[in-house]
Amino acid sequence: MFDFLGRYDVLGAFWTTVQLTLLSAVGSLVWGTLLAGMRVGPVPLMRGFGTAYVNIVRNIPLTVIILFSSLGLSQTLGITLGAHDFKVQGFRLAVLGLILYTSAFVCEAIRSGINTVPVGQAEAARAIGLSFTQVLGLIVLPQAFRAAIGPLTNVLIALTKNTTVAAAIGVAEAAFLMKEMIENEAQLLVISAVIAFGFVCLTLPTGLILGWVGKKMAVKR
Amino acid sequence: MTSVLYDAQGPRAKRRNVLYTAVFLVVLAAVVWWVYKALDDKGQLAWALWKPFFSGTEAYSTYIWPGLRNTLKAAALAMVIALPLGAVLGMARLSDHVWVRVPAAVVVEFFRAIPVLVLMIFGLALFAQYTDVSSDDRPFYAVVTGLVLYNASVLAEIVRAGILALPKGQSEAAMAIGLRKNQVMRLILLPQAVTTMLPAIVSQLVVIVKDTALGGAVLTYPELLASANTMSGYYGNIIASLAVVGVIFVVINFSLTSFASWLEGRLRRGRKSTGAVLGAQAVADIAGTAADADPAGTAAGIGDIDGVRK
Numbered sequence: 001m002f003d004f005l006g007r008y009d010v011l012g013a014f015w016t017t018v019q020l021t022l023l024s025a026v027g028s029l030v031w032g033t034l035l036a037g038m039r040v041g042p043v044p045l046m047r048g049f050g051t052a053y054v055n056i057v058r059n060i061p062l063t064v065i066i067l068f069s070s071l072g073l074s075q076t077l078g079i080t081l082g083a084h085d086f087k088v089q090g091f092r093l094a095v096l097g098l099i100l101y102t103s104a105f106v107c108e109a110i111r112s113g114i115n116t117v118p119v120g121q122a123e124a125a126r127a128i129g130l131s132f133t134q135v136l137g138l139i140v141l142p143q144a145f146r147a148a149i150g151p152l153t154n155v156l157i158a159l160t161k162n163t164t165v166a167a168a169i170g171v172a173e174a175a176f177l178m179k180e181m182i183e184n185e186a187q188l189l190v191i192s193a194v195i196a197f198g199f200v201c202l203t204l205p206t207g208l209i210l211g212w213v214g215k216k217m218a219v220k221r
Numbered sequence: 222m223t224s225v226l227y228d229a230q231g232p233r234a235k236r237r238n239v240l241y242t243a244v245f246l247v248v249l250a251a252v253v254w255w256v257y258k259a260l261d262d263k264g265q266l267a268w269a270l271w272k273p274f275f276s277g278t279e280a281y282s283t284y285i286w287p288g289l290r291n292t293l294k295a296a297a298l299a300m301v302i303a304l305p306l307g308a309v310l311g312m313a314r315l316s317d318h319v320w321v322r323v324p325a326a327v328v329v330e331f332f333r334a335i336p337v338l339v340l341m342i343f344g345l346a347l348f349a350q351y352t353d354v355s356s357d358d359r360p361f362y363a364v365v366t367g368l369v370l371y372n373a374s375v376l377a378e379i380v381r382a383g384i385l386a387l388p389k390g391q392s393e394a395a396m397a398i399g400l401r402k403n404q405v406m407r408l409i410l411l412p413q414a415v416t417t418m419l420p421a422i423v424s425q426l427v428v429i430v431k432d433t434a435l436g437g438a439v440l441t442y443p444e445l446l447a448s449a450n451t452m453s454g455y456y457g458n459i460i461a462s463l464a465v466v467g468v469i470f471v472v473i474n475f476s477l478t479s480f481a482s483w484l485e486g487r488l489r490r491g492r493k494s495t496g497a498v499l500g501a502q503a504v505a506d507i508a509g510t511a512a513d514a515d516p517a518g519t520a521a522g523i524g525d526i527d528g529v530r531k
Contacts, residue, residue, distance in 0.1 A: 041227075042226075042230065067463065135227065143274070168439050175339055196331075
């Protein structure tokens, strides 16, 4: 019943899913934090840019963004992201699309973390003469990140599930493999159960562990 | 404009901000220029490629409107089916009986942990193997099935949170006047929870509308994105087509998002309600979809720009 699984690289596909998740998570954490900094900063132009970016990107389906990076960026404009191999290129384009999309949600998660920091913290920091970057970098963001672990975990779980969209441009991750297996084997329920189990194994522990970490790290007030 | 994060600006800070603005403007202009150059080099800005959208209605009547109709059809049907299903699952999770509570929890947690695309692919194969739905209708059925399974479990959590957000006195008072458990739920808690949850439910609609695009890209369901793809084959304008699709999605979802936050504000201010409102942030936290996280919460937030000095 499970024999056919030996013919497919199930673990390899899930490894691709994990790689997509981790690379996009790091990228979107950096870009999302920058966006959050822009959105709460004193420069009106940056604030406007941050707000516009978040409102546009989170209202476009991820599928449109990923298809655009494949059909538009790579096939029409010829941007290869330094990849010579078609497979590597698809992977990098998918990561690019995931970063662009997820950073909008990371930005909002961090902003909600900033909202939990009591006003007195920032006021005290300004009273001793710190500048905006110092207030944000030394006082507010360290507390905000600890409060944002919960929302960021939700973003990470959503990101893990969103990596399946990369199947739309042919990246060989779990959902792509599932489609391939269903086409070739008459074992629908077994295949679906295996793939579903894989995702449950990825998302449930992430939620449990990081939820626990978030509780430990939260600033007691 | 001031915020809690920085002082009212003096001459030096103003000069510095002008400098930052200038630097940012230069970077932004460089990026815009680079994009323009890249598009122009490949002839993507030729008027012929954009003309179908600005003159004549052919592109709209042949490709965009039918696609948009299919997108909205799948989203609306999924919402209509998922809502009652989610309500039942959500109430089941609050049941006093272990044999109701635990299975409901397992179902909800299971479907929340699985990507909606996997559910759609499963649905497509399921309808192909076990039913005689014609192959033309199968993608539509599969898209709706996937959306319903996933969103019913998310809505179940919203319903549960909505009921739990009501003040405890409501159910205590109801029990004190002798209502049965089912009456407390049906007559007292659920009607109030519905208003509490409305903003959250509208925000979830945004997620559903966005997820229909998956059906177009992977399952060949002829929704907006898929028909735009077909259209770009006809006109040879993939970038223009995707841009138009993006704009349409932003318009639809932005109006839904704005409606949700307007509703949230209105309900929060309302005098008749219990003051318990489940906002967009709550959905994002529940769904893990990060649906729409607009943290314009009630707390004195320092991330809100217009200086909250309470």
